[in-house]
Every structure is written in structure tokens, then in C-alpha cells.
Amino acid sequence: MEHFESWKDLLNPEFYIKLGGFWLILFIIFAETGLFVGFFLPGDSLLFVSGIYAQELIAETFGSTGSDFLDTTILATCVAVAGIIGNEVGYWFGLKAGPTLYKREDSTFFKKKYLFQAHDFFEKHGALAVIMARFLPIVRTFMPIVAGIVKMDKKEFLRDNIIGAFLWAFSLIFAGHYLNELFKTQFDIDLKKHLEMIIIIIVLITTVPVIIKFIFGKKQSDENESPNI
Template sequence: MEHLESWKDLLNPEFYINNGGFWLILFIIFAETGLFVGFFLPGDSLLFVSGIYAVTIITETFGSTGSDFLDTTILASAVAIAAVIGNEVGYWFGRKAGPALYKREDSLLFKKKYLFQAHDFFEQHGALAVIMARFLPVVRTFTPIVAGIVKMDKTRFLIDNIIGAFLWSFSLIFAGHYLDKLFMDQFGIDLKSHLEMIIIIIVLITTVPIIVKFFFGKSKQEEITEE
């Protein structure tokens, strides 16, 4: 077990895999999608790296099924369920306390601009925002809260929530697992030895839309200020 040496460890997927494995992964996914203070936690990179270690994670937790595919499916399914529950909690929080967040002052763990960005995203893409937001860091944390604030139909939200959670979980975890096998079999490259580069690439790919929006788009907050 590794000790937390700096705050940077909190952004390193391997830290969670090595120190908590299966159950900590589920909690991180729940927290990132269900608690607005979890927006800084690794999501996409954690799933991808978890896919690389899927068989090891399941074997150490329950014992291997003897099938890489089944082990990976068990992990992806559990993560998807944790993500669904997380979003439902976020939605419930939005319905109960969401409006008050617009009046809340910024703090270390809460930035109002993220709420406005999620609101803009939700307004632009409607119900599909719940599915699409899964693949966007920060936005996926605040979108279910916004859905609750605008009182999106509970059944519609649940359906989109489930679809988004399973697409997100299965695509990234299976990508990590099978790309690792592909690179090892075809090129003799062990992705486990290049995790830092992989994480950087994933972070860049998933944050580009947010960066573009931040620099070239106007948030709802800016529009209100101009008015």
C-alpha cells in the first residue's frame, strides 16, 4: 500500500487502484458523479487504467472467473452501477438544494462557474446532455445537479443516466483492457509502463471541449453580467 505523498497522488489513478482497488474505485466514481466536491477526482483516466488492471482487480477482490472478458465485464458493470447511483444522488441534490447553489459564494471545493457551464451544456443538448456529459470532466459532476434544478422528468433522467453510465464505463474500461493486450501482442509494448503519458493524453482529449468553451464561448454567468 502506498502512502499519500502529495495532492498530485489524488489525480493518479494507480494510487486508488493500489490503495483500495475495486471498492475504492467504485467510491471515487460515485463521488465524482454524485458529489459536487468530487469534480477534481480522476474519472476517465481511472476507468481506462482500471481496464488495464481489470483481471488483477477482480481476482484480488472476488477471485478470477477464469475469463478476461467476464472479469472486465464485472468491473465495468459495477462501475456503471456506481455511476448511476452517483448521478441519482446529484439529481436529488439538485431538486432539493440546487437553487441555493446559485447564491452560494465560491470556495476551494465549489466554483459557481462550473454550475453555469453545466447549465449551458444542458440547455444546448437537452436530455442528451445527461449521456454526453459522462465523457466530459467537471461537466459530468454538475449536469445531474442542473437536471434536478430544472426538474427534468425523473424517468427520462434515469433512462439517460443508465445509458450514459454504461456507455462511459464499458467503453473506457474495455478500451483500456483490450488496447493493453493489443499493444503487447502486436508491438510488445506494455501500456503499464507508459501510464503517465496515457493519462496526459486522456486528460487532454477530455478537457479540450471545456478549454475551448472557456476561452471562446460565453458562459451563462457572463451573459447575465453583461445584461
């Protein structure tokens, strides 16, 4: 069993896979999509690396089906379900906390206007907002909570939650599994030996757009709020 050595381990998906295997992966996906404290946990990279270890994970937990496709499908389905449950918990929390937050006074870390902006965002983008949030770190942690706060329709949220969870889980887990197979057969490269580089690439791909959006969005907001001289 893997042992905790440094804080870097908390950002390393392979650490969790070797520490707790299948069940820990499901818990992390649940926590990252349903609990405030889960925003720092690896999501995209964990799914990708889990895909590489799919056969081992299913074999150790249930016994292999004898088919790498079925093993990978079982893993992706379970991860999707964990993500769906996590989002529903986050939505429920936001729904219950919403009235209190609307009555709360503005502070350094809280602006009531963001609640109204979030409501307008869901009204404008609908299904796309919930589905695409799955692929954005940090955003996927707070999205279901905000959806509950702004009282997005429960049935619509559940529908979009299910679609987003399955797209997210299947695309990343199958990409990890079959890209590893492709690199081993075509180039004799085992991706398990290059996980650090893979994780860095995934983090850059998933976080750079968010950072750019935040910087330019904040700049535009500041310009709009600046008084005309």
C-alpha cells in the same frame, strides 16, 4: 499497499487502484459523479487504467472467473452502477436545493440566469446532454445537480443516466483492457509502464474541448453583452 507521498498522487489513477482497489474505484466514481467535492478526482483516466488492471482487480475482490472478458464486464458493470447511483444522488441534491437557489440573489460566483440557461439547455438537447456529460470532466460532476435544479423529468433523467453510465464505463474500461492486450501481443509494449504518458493524453483529449468551449463561449457572451456604440 500504496502510500500517499505527494499531491500528484491524487491525480494518478494507479495510486487509487493500488491503495484501495476495486471498492475505492467505485467510491471515487460515485463521488466524482454525485458530490461537489469529487470534481478534481480522476474519472476517464481511472476507468482506462482500471481496464488495464481489470483481471487483477476482480481476482483480488471476488476471484477470477477465468475469462478476461467476463472479469472486465463485471468491473465495467459495477463502475456503471456506481456512476448511476452517484448521478441520482446529485440529481436529488439539485432537486432539493433548487427552490433555494432560485430565490438566491446574484453574486460573484452565482448568477440566477445560469439556472434558466441550464433549463433551456436540457429542453433543447434532452438525452444527449445527460449522456455526453459523462465524457466531460467537471461537467459530469455538476450536470446531475443542475438537472435536479431545473427539475428535469425523473424518469427521463434515470433513463439517460443509465445509458450514459454504461457507455462511459464500458467504452473506457474495455478500451484500456484490450488496448493493453493489443500493445503487448503486437508490439511487446506493456501500457502499465507508460501510464504517465497515457494519463496526459487522456486528460488532453477530455479537457481541451471543454477549455476551448469555455473560452469561446465566454468571448461570445461578452460580445453579446457589450453595449452597442
